[in-house]
Amino acid sequence: MRLLVNGASYEVAVHPERTLLSVLRQELDLTGTKYGCGEGNCGACTVLVDGEATRACITPVVTAAGREVTTIEGLAKGETLHPVQAAFVEHTAFQCAYCTPGFIMSAVALLGRNARPSESDIRSALSGNICRCGAYVRILRAVKTAAEQLAQAEGKA
């Protein structure tokens, strides 16, 4: 089966029902996507599939075949962080940061479909992600900052 991950193409010989999370982590060695619950409850495993936030832990790899998968490792362009990543750094929107890749991917998906989200849009888009360290107020701040920055960049373009 052919997987398109972060712009690269991989031929993988795996059981089609295996989870996308397991294939990313074990076969492609992309360990930035995390396991937190394995049942779709925590968002730690969030990746983009064709731009949409997807829980990799409950997604059979076959459903992602041939579609565009983006993980946390594929977000920065060379040395330049994605604005959501940069905003997480700026606001220290984490403590242990185990949840961070999942939150960032959920936020990127949100900003992809809604460039000017309200605070409640942000909250509901991230409601499936858990941060047990409780960095929520910082995460909110970071996503707002990233949204403003993207809007500004758009305005200039």
Add this chain to the structure above:
Amino acid sequence: MNLRDLQQDAGLIVTGAPQMGQDAAVPGGTEATLLLISKQGEIYAFSGKVEYGQGIRNGLALAIADELDTPIASVRVILGDTGLVPYDRGTTGSASTRTIGLQLRRAAATARRTLLALASERWGVPLAGLGIREGRIVQAGEPGRSLSFVEALQGRRLTVSIPEDAALKSPGEFQVMGRDAHRIDALARVTGQAKYSRDIAVPGMLHGKVLRPPSYGARLARLEKARAERVPGFVALVQEGDFVGVVAESEEGAEQAVASVYARWDEEREHPSDWDLPVQLKERAKELAVVRETGSLEAGFAQADRVISGLYFVPYVANAPMEPSAAVASWEDGGLTVWSGDRSPFGVRAQMAQAFGLGEERVRVIASEIGGSFGTKGAGGAAYEAARLAKAAGRPVRVAYSRQEEFIWGTVRPTALIEIRSGVKADGTIVAWEYTAYHANESEFRGMRGSDTPYSIPNVRVTVARTESPLRSGSYRSLGGAVNHFAREVHMDEIAAALERDPVELRLANLEHPRLRRVLTQAADKFGWGAPRRGLSVGRGVAIGYDAGSFLAECVELRVEGREVKVERVTAAFDGGLVLNPEGVRNQVEGSIVMGMGTALWETVEFGGGRPLNPSFSRYRVPRITDAPQIEVLLVGDPETPSTGAGEPGIVPIAAAISNAVYDATGVRIPELPIVPHLP
């Protein structure tokens, strides 16, 4: 990397006791390498602490960079690798920065003094005019003259021990400490590069999974393994007594194999359930320890115009860090290396050495990044399991817990039942205070924390009993501190309500402690405590607290809507003395508030039949971003007072402040956690 190579390649080595005031009885002795400067000019600092989100790597790097006036990029902090770092008892949140940070600052100050002395000799000028700027030694009034550390060392290899009188910078001289800065590990964390325990892979590694008994204390009666052996990728099955584990080529293979094992267990018949707890806690209480006895309760109650009694209950709650436990173990030439996400690498080393009959020098434990702990991950369970399986399989093995395993086999915060009786005069003066707490605990100490009252009461008796714990209880942010504070600060509110007094004012009337008075007044002012109510279902609550040497007060505003409680804003005033890293402190206090909201409103481990019944995030409700209130943290400490803990204190007042605010909104007093299921 090993320590000997680093030492060989060093230009300057600074040694000292791993922690301030450490005694010689500690393994590893009193002198250890704390800091070194390599021949290339890199600065290495060593600490047995681990990073589980509290930002210790960042805090230590800032402190060293500041004492040495050197760019932070040249400082490498090595944490929790028993092959490299000095012995450490284990990381327990709040004490880290204080003890280790201070000693590493002294090590850096020693390096500074040594380097300046070398430059003074070389240039033939007095020490007084020399300083360091941006990692180069400079002389006042000689702008053209400078030396790098490497040049100052001139190829020498010096070892110096920290002198008694190592002079530290004063807060006014700090360049980076005390200011807001991005965390140095931020980049790795937002790009997915940071390696947590279950991200570690070594060549030839297999995957292990342990067969879990159906209930605590169950004994294996019969095992059939034929089906497991036929699972594709199966490598080995290990049975040693009641321990059964399988090893396979992939994680899924191991899961499938363990699910294919047929096992019959003999289970204990009598298991308590969470319903039995309040009664059991008191009935099975072991020795009562008197924490404080002042004055005479009898005389106190005789003077009182009112006697108020309360009973408070706090259930078991789960730490549930986002990263479930994991470890990798590898045997080579009879020696063992373990990569683990435990918060006590030296504890794990001792445990492994004992379990396998090895000398401690044959075991190396390397701490990975840790995806949250809050007190759990201290027992080395995954590490031990991985080491057993790796030994049997003859290849490295990783054991990574599922969420359910973490819920069931991780530790939980002990439950407690607390009785308070207070005697109060009509003017609001508390004259008698009788406090009896029953904490489900193996260790008395845990229940004692925070049990004493900080109010000025002439007649006091505080006693704490430990009692059997049906679940695997362990540490949790501030241990019993948050539990004891809940009871005491709700009771203070009950006194205020009984006398129709304002809760802030009644507390102040009974409070002499200057630091607590200050945090309470400042939190209440900033919060707008006196402002008129915003609506019928809106309530306000307050509570104060002390923990890990720090003091704080929290004010909460919330809305009760049907059977939901929406916390809208929290104002905290925190006094942790001198603040070296304000962003880090605010972050910790905010996180503690959010975590404490969960324990206040929803969290409880339901159990019965010898196991937790809700081991999943769908049945164990934790705070989510939709629940997050506005949080304002005021740092009000005096910079002349030494730094105290910041990782835990934030949690101690919050549950009481929330319960008090629910009372304010609804007129219903809820002395039992979690609150939401008890709403009328």
